[in-house]
Amino acid sequence: MFSFKITHQDKNSKARCARLSTPHGEVETPVFMPVATQAAVKTISPRELEECSAQIILSNAYHLYLRPGLEVIEDLGGLHNFMSWQKPILTDSGGYQVFSLAFLRKYKDEGVEFQSHIDGSKHFLTPEKVIQIQKTLGSDIIMPLDDCIEYPATHEMAKIALERTTRWAKLAKDEYKKLNLSQTQALFGIVQGSTYEDLRKQSAKELTDLDFFGYAVGGLSVGEPQDLMYEMFSVAMDSLPQQKPRYVMGVGMPEDIFEAIGSGVDMFDCVIPTRYGRNGSAFTSEGKLTVRNAEFKSDDKLLDPNCDCYTCKNFSRAYLRHLFNSSEMLGLRLVSLHNIYFFIKLTQDIRESIKEDRFSEFKDSFLNRFSQLSKV
Amino acid sequence: MFSFKITHQDKNSKARCARLSTPHGEVETPVFMPVATQAAVKTISPRELEECSAQIILSNAYHLYLRPGLEVIEDLGGLHNFMSWQKPILTDSGGYQVFSLAFLRKYKDEGVEFQSHIDGSKHFLTPEKVIQIQKTLGSDIIMPLDDCIEYPATHEMAKIALERTTRWAKLAKDEYKKLNLSQTQALFGIVQGSTYEDLRKQSAKELTDLDFFGYAVGGLSVGEPQDLMYEMFSVAMDSLPQQKPRYVMGVGMPEDIFEAIGSGVDMFDCVIPTRYGRNGSAFTSEGKLTVRNAEFKSDDKLLDPNCDCYTCKNFSRAYLRHLFNSSEMLGLRLVSLHNIYFFIKLTQDIRESIKEDRFSEFKDSFLNRFSQLSKV
Numbered sequence: 001m002f003s004f005k006i007t008h009q010d011k012n013s014k015a016r017c018a019r020l021s022t023p024h025g026e027v028e029t030p031v032f033m034p035v036a037t038q039a040a041v042k043t044i045s046p047r048e049l050e051e052c053s054a055q056i057i058l059s060n061a062y063h064l065y066l067r068p069g070l071e072v073i074e075d076l077g078g079l080h081n082f083m084s085w086q087k088p089i090l091t092d093s094g095g096y097q098v099f100s101l102a103f104l105r106k107y108k109d110e111g112v113e114f115q116s117h118i119d120g121s122k123h124f125l126t127p128e129k130v131i132q133i134q135k136t137l138g139s140d141i142i143m144p145l146d147d148c149i150e151y152p153a154t155h156e157m158a159k160i161a162l163e164r165t166t167r168w169a170k171l172a173k174d175e176y177k178k179l180n181l182s183q184t185q186a187l188f189g190i191v192q193g194s195t196y197e198d199l200r201k202q203s204a205k206e207l208t209d210l211d212f213f214g215y216a217v218g219g220l221s222v223g224e225p226q227d228l229m230y231e232m233f234s235v236a237m238d239s240l241p242q243q244k245p246r247y248v249m250g251v252g253m254p255e256d257i258f259e260a261i262g263s264g265v266d267m268f269d270c271v272i273p274t275r276y277g278r279n280g281s282a283f284t285s286e287g288k289l290t291v292r293n294a295e296f297k298s299d300d301k302l303l304d305p306n307c308d309c310y311t312c313k314n315f316s317r318a319y320l321r322h323l324f325n326s327s328e329m330l331g332l333r334l335v336s337l338h339n340i341y342f343f344i345k346l347t348q349d350i351r352e353s354i355k356e357d358r359f360s361e362f363k364d365s366f367l368n369r370f371s372q373l374s375k376v
Numbered sequence: 377m378f379s380f381k382i383t384h385q386d387k388n389s390k391a392r393c394a395r396l397s398t399p400h401g402e403v404e405t406p407v408f409m410p411v412a413t414q415a416a417v418k419t420i421s422p423r424e425l426e427e428c429s430a431q432i433i434l435s436n437a438y439h440l441y442l443r444p445g446l447e448v449i450e451d452l453g454g455l456h457n458f459m460s461w462q463k464p465i466l467t468d469s470g471g472y473q474v475f476s477l478a479f480l481r482k483y484k485d486e487g488v489e490f491q492s493h494i495d496g497s498k499h500f501l502t503p504e505k506v507i508q509i510q511k512t513l514g515s516d517i518i519m520p521l522d523d524c525i526e527y528p529a530t531h532e533m534a535k536i537a538l539e540r541t542t543r544w545a546k547l548a549k550d551e552y553k554k555l556n557l558s559q560t561q562a563l564f565g566i567v568q569g570s571t572y573e574d575l576r577k578q579s580a581k582e583l584t585d586l587d588f589f590g591y592a593v594g595g596l597s598v599g600e601p602q603d604l605m606y607e608m609f610s611v612a613m614d615s616l617p618q619q620k621p622r623y624v625m626g627v628g629m630p631e632d633i634f635e636a637i638g639s640g641v642d643m644f645d646c647v648i649p650t651r652y653g654r655n656g657s658a659f660t661s662e663g664k665l666t667v668r669n670a671e672f673k674s675d676d677k678l679l680d681p682n683c684d685c686y687t688c689k690n691f692s693r694a695y696l697r698h699l700f701n702s703s704e705m706l707g708l709r710l711v712s713l714h715n716i717y718f719f720i721k722l723t724q725d726i727r728e729s730i731k732e733d734r735f736s737e738f739k740d741s742f743l744n745r746f747s748q749l750s751k752v
Contacts, residue, residue, distance in 0.1 A: 038702045039695070045706065047686065068673070068698040075674035076694050084690040297444070298451035310423065314460040318452050319415070322444040326414040329705060330421065 002186045002213060004245045011357040014237065014264035015350075020245055022088040022140040023184060024080065025055075029245065029266040030354075032257070032347045033058045033090060034273065034340050038067070039083040042274040043333045044340060046085045052309065052341045053348070056087060056140075058269040061133045062094025062101075066116050066123075070136045078138030090269075091139035092249070093130045095146035095165075095190070096218065107147060107164070127171035131187075135179055142181075143216060144172030146190040151223045158194035159202075165192045166206040173210055186213040188247065194219060195228045197235050204239035214245035217265075221250045230259050237264040254283070254346060254370055258363045261350055273343050277336030280324045283343070287373030291320045291335060303334075309341035310334075378562045378589060380621045387733040390613065390640035391726075396621055398464040398516040399560060400456065403431045405621065406637045406730075408723045409466060409645040410716050414439050415459040418650040419709045420716060422461045428685070428717045429724070432463060432516075434645040437509045438470025438477075442492050442499075446512045454514030466645075467515035468625070469506045471522035471541075471566070472594065483523060483540070503547035507563075511555055518557075519592060520548030522566040527599045534570035535578075541568045542582040549586055562589040564623065570595060571604045573611050580615035590621035593641075597626045606635050613640040630659070630722060630746055634739045637726055649719050653712030656700045659719070663749030667696045667711060679710075685717035686710075 001023045008017040020027040034041045034049060037060045041049060049057065064073060076082040079089055098105060102114035111126030127145045134142035145168050147161040169189050176187045189207035193199030207215060217236045220229050233248060240246055247267035248260045260268055276283070280291045284304035289296075291303070296317040303312045303320060311320075311334040323331025346366075353362035377399045384393040396403040410417045410425060413436045417425060425433065440449060452458040455465055474481060478490035478499075487502030503521045510518040521544050523537040545565050552563045565583035569575030583591060593612045596605050609624060616622055623643035624636045636644055652659070656667045660680035667679070672693040679688050679696060687696075687710040699707030722742075729738035 038698075038704055040699055040702075040704045040706045043705045043709070045686070045709070046690070067702060068694070072674050072694055072698070076676050076692060082692070082695055082698075084695070298448050300452050310421070314422070316452060316458070318444070318448055319458055319460070322414075322448070322458075323416055326416075326443060328414055328416045329419045329708070330416045332705070333419070333421070333709070 001183050004214065004243070006243065008355050010354045010359045013262050013359050015261045015354045015359045016264060016266070017351050017354045018245065018266055020266070022056075022186070024086060024088045024140050027055045027088055028351060030261045030347050030350055031055055031267050032343045033267060033269040034344075035269050035271045036083065036085075037271075038063050039079060041340070042278065043329070043336045044274070046083065048310075048337055049085070049340070050087075052337070052344050054087070054340070054344060057085060057089055059089055059091050059137070059139065060094060060097060061091050061130060061137065061143075062097035064091075064137060065094065065133050066118055070133060074136050078136075080138060088140040090141035090267075091134050091137055091143065093134070093143040093145045093190075094125065095143075096148045096249070098125065099148035109164070109167070111145065111168075112147075127168040128175040131172050131175040131179065131181075134185065135181060139185065141186050141188060141214070142176075143188055143190060144169045146192060146218055148192070148219055149194060151194065153194045155196055155199070158192070158196055158199050161194075162192040162199050162203045165190060166203065166210075169207055169212075170210055173212070188212050188214040188216045188245075190216045190218040190249075191236050191240070192219045195224050195232060197231070200232055200235045201239045204236055208239075208241055212244070214247060215240045216247040216249050218249050220248065221252055221256075226256075229256070230263075233260050233263040233265060255367055257343075257346065258350070258367065262359065262363065270343075273339035274336045277339045278332045280320075280331065280335055282320075282335050283339050284373070285369055287370050289317075289373060291317060291331070292324050293321070296321045303338055304342070307338065307342065307345070309338050311338040311341075377559050380590065380619070382619065384731050386730045386735045389638050389735050391637045391730045391735045392640060392642070393727050393730045394621065394642055396642070398432075398562070400462060400464045400516050401431075403464055404727060405642040406723050406726055407431055407643050408633070408719045409434045409643060410649065410720075411645050411647045412459065412461075413647075414443070415455060417716070418654065419705070419712045420650070422459065424686075424713055425461070425716070426463075428713070428720050430463070430716070430720060433461060433465055435465055435467050435513070435515065436470060436473060437467050437506060437513065437519075438473035440467075440513060441470065441509050442494055446509060450512050454512070456514060464516040466517040466643075467510050467513055467519065469510070469519040469521045469566075470501065471519075472524045472625070474501065475524035485540070485543070487521065487544075488523075503544040504551040507548050507551040507555065507557075510561065511557060515561065517562050517564060517590070518552075519564055519566060520545045522568060522594055524568070524595055525570060527570065529570045531572055531575070534568070534572055534575050537570075538568040538575050538579045541566060542579065542586075545583055545588075546586055549588070564588050564590040564592045564621075566592045566594040566625075567612050567616070568595045571600050571608060573607070576608055576611045577615045580612055584615075584617055588620070590623060591616045592623040592625050594625050596624065597628055597632075602632075605632070606639075609636050609639040609641060631743055633722065634726070634743065638735065638739065646719075649715035650712045653715045654708045656696075656707065656711055658711050659715050660749070661745055663746050665693075665749060667693060667707070668700050669697070672697045679714055680718070683714065683718065683721070685714050687714040687717075
């Protein structure tokens with residue numbers, strides 16, 4: 001059921017196009033995955049996601065395990081049916097959420113103990129249990145439990161965390177084999193190693209030896225300088241198998257996306273479109289635009305005149321500004337919808353540019369135009 | 377441009393069907409008007425309203441005058457363009473909002489002085505100014521400034537308020553004529569008189585003598601007992617011209633709607649579908665259902681299996697409960713959308729029943745079924 005086939009390698013960069021096949025359909029990469037942490041892309045309906053040409057979305061094992069709980073999702077026939085989304089879903093393991101949200105964490109060799117950020121209830125997640133959880137969810141692509149650490153971290157701390165991540169990845173893979181999931185779900189490995197080149201290489205090598213269907217790069221976009229993040233993209237991509245899908249987690253702004261793709265990344269996810277949308281920041285071809293700004297008070301221009309989304313086909317900046325000023329939720333919806341459309345359209349355009357061996361030119365022209373509003 | 381033609385009179389009740397023509401299209405009555413107080417039906421897009429077969433929506437002169445302000449709406453080409461809704465719009469004058477929201481109100485013969493509920497700024501609204509405001513908005517049906525009072529009110533207070541409402545209605549009509557609006561906007565009169573039969577009759581007679589295109593009944597659904605409200609529906613309808621459109625403001629629950637239509641009411645508006653929707657109360661054919669209830673934890677049934685709306689075609693009660701429990705705005709949207717669809721479909725079904733002279737039978741069977749959930 002699963003395959004990954006590179007369809008075009010850009011002649012002038014490491015960017016490539018590929019086709020990822022899953023039991024719920026095919027995904028053309030590079031691909032941006034909207035984030036549905038709690039089984040909903042914030043404010044957006046599944047129908048709207050389809051209209052934005054979303055190919056695959058991301059959800060989260062930690063969140064769904066805590067609420068509504070696995071029993072509910074099992075009763076409802078799995079995550080796809082639960083949220084009425086029949087295209088591919090990737091679920092993150094929850095390693096990052098245990099690190100960033102849960103209370104009273106205790107990391108042990110066998111797993112991590114914590115208290116729920118929702119109700120303080122105690123839980124113990126092991127690499128095996130995290131695979132079992134994602135089996136119940138029925139997501140197409142699943143992630144092993146990883147040990148996430150803060151930035152900055154010492155080399156020693158980062159090494160301990162990456163080596164634990166490798167041990168857990170092996171236990172996850174064993175459980176995945178034992179449960180015989182290879183026809184229904186694909187398991188990725190997660191590269192850790194903070195901002196240390198040697199550790200990123202060590203992590204990539206150890207995971208490659210374990211042979212996963214694909215590889216994710218975790219522990220980035222957590223506060224490190226942009227140039228270090230970009231260096232880690234490059235180190236990780238050069239250390240991972242070329243013929244496998246590669247995914248950078250939690251990235252990012254348009255320029256980060258270009259940088260990742262230019263390093264050979266195929267997949268990425270980020271909450272930026274919906275988080276910025278709820279704050280009234282719209283991504284346009286000329287840069288980020290804050291719809292509350294007084295300058296848009298009587299601006300009858302469409303949000304982004306170059307965009308074909310529902311919002312941009314129907315509503316002026318003045319109206320969107322009014323909705324935000326009046327605390328009307330429709331405003332959050334309309335700007336979130338536009339931002340998701342914008343990020344997906346950006347990756348569509350990038351795919352076209354790669355197929356025509358003009359990725360670098362497209363990157364330069366896009367980013368040059370995208371910086372216009374910030375220059376004003 | 378404006379006409380009102382009764383197309384069928386029910387043989388066994390005062391219910392009737394009619395066709396109301398406006399410059400932005402025709403409206404089949406009896407009609408439910410979703411409420412877009414601040415130029416947006418809360419959480420719902422204009423496209424979704426059209427898919428719910430909404431024929432006409434209600435907005436509010438007081439709110440739009442204060443925010444975004446008339447200059448903005450004028451710059452954007454009027455309210456229809458501003459909110460991207462090209463079907464008919466009715467605007468309320470703001471008399472009720474001055475009474476219920478504004479600070480430091482002082483009623484004078486010439487109008488009402490108040491401070492904005494948003495920023496405390498001082499304003500003085502006169503009957504003439506309220507017509508000018510609605511001219512700028514460009515709504516199809518406009519209302520004169522009225523003097524709303526609380527319930528309970530003494531007979532003396534109610535008489536003073538209704539007589540002021542009549543004087544203001546005359547000034548409104550004079551301004552309406554002076555501005556030559558009859559081809560673009562239709563002006564209604566608003567019947568007041570609290571719960572006093574003699575005052576309701578006096579108000580209806582005085583307004584009828586002034587000859588408006590249609591008539592609204594205000595000052596109901598403000599806390600009075602249901603039987604008094606129903607009595608006032610009946611008194612007002614029997615005192616107003618039969619050949620004119622009649623509108624009861626701010627009503628109501630399904631049984632109130634049946635009662636109003638059975639008294640001869642053609643139009644009504646209410647925030648109930650969206651307000652209840654945001655609280656997770658869904659109207660279904662069997663009654664009101666609270667989606668947060670524990671009983672729906674693993675309920676894979678659609679919200680209302682007898683409904684054809686987007687929500688009911690796609691989402692289980694368990695999923696909607698999860699969205700509310702997780703504070704996901706998508707839940708508010710989906711239940712609000714369903715409720716609007718439900719109220720509009722109810723009035724469609726009522727129109728069909730009137731055309732077939734079986735309004736009373738339909739009322740009985742609908743309300744009997746609608747009481748099932750509350751009996752459990």
